[in-house]
Amino acid sequence: MSATLAAMLRKSTGLYTDRWVEQSKSSFKTPPRPELISKHTHYWDAIVRAVETADFEELMGYSRDAGVFQARSGMDLSDAIRRNVEATNMIELALLEANDGLIPPLDIINEIAELRSMIVMAVAEGYKLESDREKDVDPSAKIVAKERLAALLRNKSGAKEIALQIGEEITPLYDSGMRFYFVETGKLRLYNLLPNGRCITLSILGPNDVFLQWRAESASLSCLCAEAMAKSTVVAVSDTELADVIAQQPMAAIDVITNFARRMTESQVLIEDLLNNSVNLRLYRTLLELGKQFGKPDGAIDVPLTHQRLADMIGSNRVTVTRKLHELQDRGFIETRKGATIVILDASKLAELATSGAES
Numbered sequence: 001m002s003a004t005l006a007a008m009l010r011k012s013t014g015l016y017t018d019r020w021v022e023q024s025k026s027s028f029k030t031p032p033r034p035e036l037i038s039k040h041t042h043y044w045d046a047i048v049r050a051v052e053t054a055d056f057e058e059l060m061g062y063s064r065d066a067g068v069f070q071a072r073s074g075m076d077l078s079d080a081i082r083r084n085v086e087a088t089n090m091i092e093l094a095l096l097e098a099n100d101g102l103i104p105p106l107d108i109i110n111e112i113a114e115l116r117s118m119i120v121m122a123v124a125e126g127y128k129l130e131s132d133r134e135k136d137v138d139p140s141a142k143i144v145a146k147e148r149l150a151a152l153l154r155n156k157s158g159a160k161e162i163a164l165q166i167g168e169e170i171t172p173l174y175d176s177g178m179r180f181y182f183v184e185t186g187k188l189r190l191y192n193l194l195p196n197g198r199c200i201t202l203s204i205l206g207p208n209d210v211f212l213q214w215r216a217e218s219a220s221l222s223c224l225c226a227e228a229m230a231k232s233t234v235v236a237v238s239d240t241e242l243a244d245v246i247a248q249q250p251m252a253a254i255d256v257i258t259n260f261a262r263r264m265t266e267s268q269v270l271i272e273d274l275l276n277n278s279v280n281l282r283l284y285r286t287l288l289e290l291g292k293q294f295g296k297p298d299g300a301i302d303v304p305l306t307h308q309r310l311a312d313m314i315g316s317n318r319v320t321v322t323r324k325l326h327e328l329q330d331r332g333f334i335e336t337r338k339g340a341t342i343v344i345l346d347a348s349k350l351a352e353l354a355t356s357g358a359e360s
Contacts, residue, residue, distance in 0.1 A: 005111050006052040012094035016044055019090045047091075051115070060122045067126025077127055084123045088116040106285055106354075149256070150208075152245045153182050153235045160236045164188075164228035166304065170236075172223050173213040178239035183209045186232025187294075187303055191312060193223035201313040204229070204293065204303065210256055229303045282314040283324055284354040287334070291344045299347070304340035 020040055025031055043062050050059040063084075070080040091112055153159055162170065164186065172193070173179055188205040205211065205226070213224050226234075237245070246256075287301075294302040311321045325342075328334045333350050335343040344350060 003052075005108050006048065008095050008108065009048045009051055009091070012091075012097065013044060013048065015097045016090060016094035017041055019093055020087070023086075023090070047115070047119075056118065060118070063119045063122030064126030064129070067123040067128075068130040070123070071127045071130035077124070080123060080127055081120060084120055085116065088112075088119055091115075110289075149245070150182060150184060150235065153237055153242075156237050156241045156245065158238055158241050162234045162236060164232045164234065166228055166230060168228050170213075170226040170234065172225055178212060178214040180237050180239060180242045181211050181213070181226070182235045182237075183207055184233040184235060186234075187229040188226045188232055188234070189229050189309070190224070190226050193225065198317075199225075199312050200315050201309070204290075210260070279314060279316045279320055280324060281354060282316070283310065283321065284350055286310065286313050287342065287344060288347065288350055288354055290342075291347060295344065299344040300337070301342050301344070305342050306340045309340075 017037070017040070021031065021037065043066075046059045046062050050056045066084065067080060070083075071077075092109075095108075095112075154161070161184075164170070170181070170188075183205050185207055188209075189201055190203045190205055190211055191199045191201045193199050202224075203209075203211075211224070211226065290301045290303065290305070291299065296302055307322045307325065308318045310325075311318045314321070325334065325336065328350070329336060331349075333344070333346045333353075335345055337343060
């Protein structure tokens with residue numbers, strides 16, 4: 001993580017503590033005890049030191065201990081995760097205040113999201129370890145949560161396995177209720193249909209990711225869809241069947257909760273990007289993020305990216321994206337190949353455009 005984030009965190013230390021004290025007062029109707037404030041301050045210092053030194057061992061230890069404590073206190077796993085997500089959300093609030101209300105750059109927001117995910121996963125790990133100890137179960141004999149979740153879902157009588165070829169879709173949910181989807185293999189583009197007929201990409205999903213479709217009887221159609229970007233297999237169950245799975249094996253909920261925590265962060269980043277950055281900057285940053293997630297050694301992005309699909313990802317139109325891609329190719333920053341393949345030839349120059357705010 002960057003020195004910029006470390007400096008911002010150090011600057012906002014006092015503000016973070018103040019926000020945490022205010023939240024505690026609001027939640028418990030009484031000021032936190034001095035020893036709790038001291039303990040929380042030490043935890044914040046561990047976050048800052050981890051970012052400054054790139055050594056996360058101490059912070060992960062603190063986070064696992066928090067999960068152990070919450071398990072011992074009888075707290076539900078979902079509540080434990082929620083409390084830690086709320087606590088890490090205050091990082092962004094403190095950074096905003098320390099930065100005079102200016103929204104941090106997208107790369108800093110992404111680093112905060114990565115930090116949040118690391119902390120939440122460590123808390124869940126500590127919770128799981130303590131729960132396993134209480135049940136006197138040998139952790140080495142247990143399969144990991146994502147494998148357990150997949151196996152339990154497939155065994156439900158109402159489970160439906162959906163095989164998708166490239167370009168095939170999971171269409172909107174037309175009946176009332178909810179459907180839960182678990183991605184076994186492949187890559188999916190999760191997107192939402194907009195009232196004006198256009199769509200916007202919310203996330204790119206890979207194996208072990210999850211998503212929901214829902215529709216209430218009194219609400220309009222939920223227009224959440226998924227398109228296969230590679231040959232994919234998805235397992236679908238109803239909300240009732242998912243609840244049965246969680247009841248059978250509560251620890252299988254870890255993957256579900258952490259997946260949705262990450263999805264919420266991605267949505268927040270998307271909204272902030274749409275509100276504050278131009279189409280050009282959104283395109284640069286999207287290409288860099290896709291290269292980071294799916295890049296090959298030669299710089300090729302290993303998902304098919306038509307100009308329309310890129311336009312959907314950044315909330316623009318195909319004509320604008322096509323023109324901008326031609327400009328980037330003329331400058332030697334990218335190359336387009338057959339099969340809707342985009343190759344990033346000069347990531348450093350593209351990153352300069354993305355971080356400098358340059359429009360062309």
